[in-house]
Amino acid sequence: MGITANVLLVEDSPEVSLSVREILNGAGHSVDEATNGKEGLDKITSGTYDLVVSDIWMPEMDGIALLKEIRGAGNDVPVVVISGGAPNAPLTYTAPLASTFGANAVIYKPFEKEELLKTIDAVMSGETIAPGDSV
Amino acid sequence: MQSEVERDMSATDSMQAISRDMAIDLVNRSPAHVMLLDAERRVFDVNARSERLLGATTDTLRGSEPSGIFAAILKRIESIGYERAERGFQLQHDGAWYEAQVFTTESSSDAEGREFLVLRATDITDRKSAEFQLLESEARLEEATRIASMGTYKLYWDTQKVIWSHQMYEIHGIAPGSVAPSGDAYNKFVHPEDVSIAQEMVEGLIAGKEITGAEYRIVHNDDRYRWVSVEGRVLFDVDGQPYASFGTVQDVTEAKNREEKLRDLVERNTVLTEALQASPVGVAVLTPDPTGPQIFYVNAALEEMTGFRDGRLLGMSLDSLRGDDTDPIIFGGLVEAIQSSNPMSCELTLDRDDGSSFLGQIELAPISAEDDGSVAAHTLIVRDVTDDRRRTEAMMDAQKMEALGKLSGGVAHEINNLLQPIITLSDLGREACRPDDEKLLKYFEVITGSGRKAREVVRQILTFSRQDAPLIGSHQVEPIVEDALKLAKSGLVPGLKLKCRVEIGGAHALVNPTQVSQVVINLVRNAADAMNGAGTIKLDLVRLSEAEADQAHLKQLDRGWLALSVSDTGCGIDEESRARIFEPFFTTKPVGQGTGLGLSVVYSIVLGWGGSINIDSEVDMGTTAMVYIPEFIEK
Numbered sequence: 073m074g075i076t077a078n079v080l081l082v083e084d085s086p087e088v089s090l091s092v093r094e095i096l097n098g099a100g101h102s103v104d105e106a107t108n109g110k111e112g113l114d115k116i117t118s119g120t121y122d123l124v125v126s127d128i129w130m131p132e133m134d135g136i137a138l139l140k141e142i143r144g145a146g147n148d149v150p151v152v153v154i155s156g157g158a159p160n161a162p163l164t165y166t167a168p169l170a171s172t173f174g175a176n177a178v179i180y181k182p183f184e185k186e187e188l189l190k191t192i193d194a195v196m197s198g199e200t201i202a203p204g205d206s207v
Numbered sequence: 208m209q210s211e212v213e214r215d216m217s218a219t220d221s222m223q224a225i226s227r228d229m230a231i232d233l234v235n236r237s238p239a240h241v242m243l244l245d246a247e248r249r250v251f252d253v254n255a256r257s258e259r260l261l262g263a264t265t266d267t268l269r270g271s272e273p274s275g276i277f278a279a280i281l282k283r284i285e286s287i288g289y290e291r292a293e294r295g296f297q298l299q300h301d302g303a304w305y306e307a308q309v310f311t312t313e314s315s316s317d318a319e320g321r322e323f324l325v326l327r328a329t330d331i332t333d334r335k336s337a338e339f340q341l342l343e344s345e346a347r348l349e350e351a352t353r354i355a356s357m358g359t360y361k362l363y364w365d366t367q368k369v370i371w372s373h374q375m376y377e378i379h380g381i382a383p384g385s386v387a388p389s390g391d392a393y394n395k396f397v398h399p400e401d402v403s404i405a406q407e408m409v410e411g412l413i414a415g416k417e418i419t420g421a422e423y424r425i426v427h428n429d430d431r432y433r434w435v436s437v438e439g440r441v442l443f444d445v446d447g448q449p450y451a452s453f454g455t456v457q458d459v460t461e462a463k464n465r466e467e468k469l470r471d472l473v474e475r476n477t478v479l480t481e482a483l484q485a486s487p488v489g490v491a492v493l494t495p496d497p498t499g500p501q502i503f504y505v506n507a508a509l510e511e512m513t514g515f516r517d518g519r520l521l522g523m524s525l526d527s528l529r530g531d532d533t534d535p536i537i538f539g540g541l542v543e544a545i546q547s548s549n550p551m552s553c554e555l556t557l558d559r560d561d562g563s564s565f566l567g568q569i570e571l572a573p574i575s576a577e578d579d580g581s582v583a584a585h586t587l588i589v590r591d592v593t594d595d596r597r598r599t600e601a602m603m604d605a606q607k608m609e610a611l612g613k614l615s616g617g618v619a620h621e622i623n624n625l626l627q628p629i630i631t632l633s634d635l636g637r638e639a640c641r642p643d644d645e646k647l648l649k650y651f652e653v654i655t656g657s658g659r660k661a662r663e664v665v666r667q668i669l670t671f672s673r674q675d676a677p678l679i680g681s682h683q684v685e686p687i688v689e690d691a692l693k694l695a696k697s698g699l700v701p702g703l704k705l706k707c708r709v710e711i712g713g714a715h716a717l718v719n720p721t722q723v724s725q726v727v728i729n730l731v732r733n734a735a736d737a738m739n740g741a742g743t744i745k746l747d748l749v750r751l752s753e754a755e756a757d758q759a760h761l762k763q764l765d766r767g768w769l770a771l772s773v774s775d776t777g778c779g780i781d782e783e784s785r786a787r788i789f790e791p792f793f794t795t796k797p798v799g800q801g802t803g804l805g806l807s808v809v810y811s812i813v814l815g816w817g818g819s820i821n822i823d824s825e826v827d828m829g830t831t832a833m834v835y836i837p838e839f840i841e842k
């Protein structure tokens with residue numbers, strides 16, 4: 073077990089939220105939740121998180137907009153994007169997530185428990201994982 | 208004196224005897240039948256030929272009544288009189304023709320100085336029939352020429368005497384019999400500009416030449432001229448000796464005028480004709496005909512389009528362009544439109560000379576050349592739209608694929624979200640289980656396993672929808688394919704062989720190596736599935752020549768094209784399935800054996816490389832999948 077972190081999970085699907093929370097809790101991370109980008113941004117602005125795990129497609133404010141807001145405010149909190157799409161997919165903008173919008177890692181749903189945890193460990197150690205890189 | 212006289216007499220006698228013997232001998236050897244009748248008109252003597260003819264000897268015949276041809280001659284003498292008979296006559300007897308002559312003679316050998324009647328008959332049947340045939344053929348020709356309003360002439364070579372038929376005078380514009388025609392005087396009928404032609408013709412006839420279609424003008428008294436066409440043949444007499452020319456003269460003024468008018472029309476319309484010839488669009492002029500539309504004119508473009516060059520379509524039926532793939536209903540409609548003088552537009556598959564076919568876009572329009580507006584012909588305008596059609600179809604395919612891709616991409620996104628809890632929570636559920644609760648452990652394991660399988664299917668869909676484009680780079684193709692072949696071979700059942708030919712040297716392409724393997728393995732697996740467990744699958748990887756690339760309708764590149772083909776001799780794919788072969792989830796394999804994603808994935812992978820894929824198949828003969836990959840040359 074590596075570093076334990078205070079994680080904000082931004083995800084509109086309750087079932088995915090449950091799954092991610094269970095994985096993170098199981099690894100000793102604490103998890104706060106938001107169901108869309110707007111709610112997530114409010115929580116980030118008011119609270120302190122070690123890591124943000126965010127979906128992309130969400131109502132009200134999507135994951136891209138959230139990333140822009142975070143980085144626009146000069147906040148460099150690590151962000152792991154969990155995408156339902158695929159790398160380079162035009163509909164989900166996953167390709168430029170890291171390079172343009174400043175995500176620290178992108179992984180694709182449905183992921184394995186170990187994949188998520190390894191990615192989080194890596195990001196917390198200061199790594200950036202671009203799409204196509206194997207974790 | 209007496210003795211001298213006697214001596215003289217005896218000399219005369221012997222001379223006479225010798226001359227008589229000679230005469231008998233001559234008579235015997237004569238080709239004529241000869242019979243001597245005595246004063247009582249009974250047979251006294253016959254020559255050898257007559258013995259053979261009558262089938263009896265002189266001895267048996269002597270004293271009898273003349274028989275056979277000789278009886279006929281005697282009978283004829285009675286009817287025509289002796290004097291006429293003495294000049295000779297012809298008669299028919301027993302199916303043969305004879306030339307007969309009679310004369311009387313006194314025989315010194317006959318002591319009584321009696322008068323003998325000599326009958327002579329020569330068989331002239333052969334000569335007669337030749338003569339008859341000649342007469343008859345001349346008579347027939349006369350009749351024919353009279354009907355055809357042709358003049359006939361006969362020119363005797365020795366005397367240069369000329370005989371004209373009635374029509375000859377009319378053709379030359381003078382009253383029958385008003386002049387005595389001759390070779391020398393002929394020029395006065397001829398147009399001054401054509402005298403040399405006529406002169407040469409007459410000289411040729413006299414020299415025994417045959418004349419065919421000599422044409423010149425005849426000037427009539429009113430100074431109007433007529434065109435004539437002359438034929439001349441050599442005549443032979445009964446002995447087979449040529450002696451005269453015989454021939455016809457026909458007034459061809461009408462035809463000549465028509466010809467000149469047409470030529471004039473063509474000359475005046477040279478610009479239009481040239482324009483038609485230069486047109487890139489195929490143009491034909493069709494005339495209605497009871498047996499079907501006939502092709503009257505084709506321009507160069509249509510000859511090129513159809514491969515029927517050098518005017519070979521002229522005078523042909525429109526059926527010449529009809530092939531196996533020609534829709535009979537549309538073709539029938541086209542023929543019907545021509546016969547009923549209607550316009551029509553259609554698309555129709557037509558056959559070329561070499562048996563290949565093309566899709567023609569056809570416009571049919573009636574031409575009314577006559578003043579009364581009646582239709583004289585049709586113009587048929589043909590464009591080869593084979594490539595247009597192919598492009599349109601390819602575009603529609605691409606659009607369909609893009610729509611399917613977007614749809615499946617959206618669906619995949621949803622499913623991914625649903626799979627996350629299935630995989631994660633079943634996995635965590637298993638961890639949360641009591642270790643001895645084997646049943647529950649098993650349940651969770653199955654759920655996790657199924658979720659992971661589902662994830663694989665979705666990943667394939669995303670590949671098809673090209674939302675999962677892995678990194679593409681310049682790679683040498685041959686080693687990747689060789690590696691993939693090892694994998695592909697290991698998956699084959701023992702009865703199947705894989706025969707490979709990889710001849711691309713160190714060619715590079717912008718690909719992703721994993722995808723190359725995926726394409727090779729997918730195609731080989733499909734081929735294997737079609738083969739029913741036995742046979743040879745052929746895999747070729749070659750560099751296409753420019754011509755081959757053109758033939759495969761590939762766009763021209765500075766660099767070349769690589770072609771990967773996988774052929775099987777399996778069950779083949781029917782037309783209907785082939786149209787849907789690249790659609791995701793379309794499969795002809797039994798339930799559980801295929802996801803229907805293999806070729807969809809191959810399709811999108813190959814498109815991602817900027818390549819193309821084509822499936823050729825014939826039911827029960829086999830299938831060939833052709834993958835075209837643009838070669839990449841690093842600058």
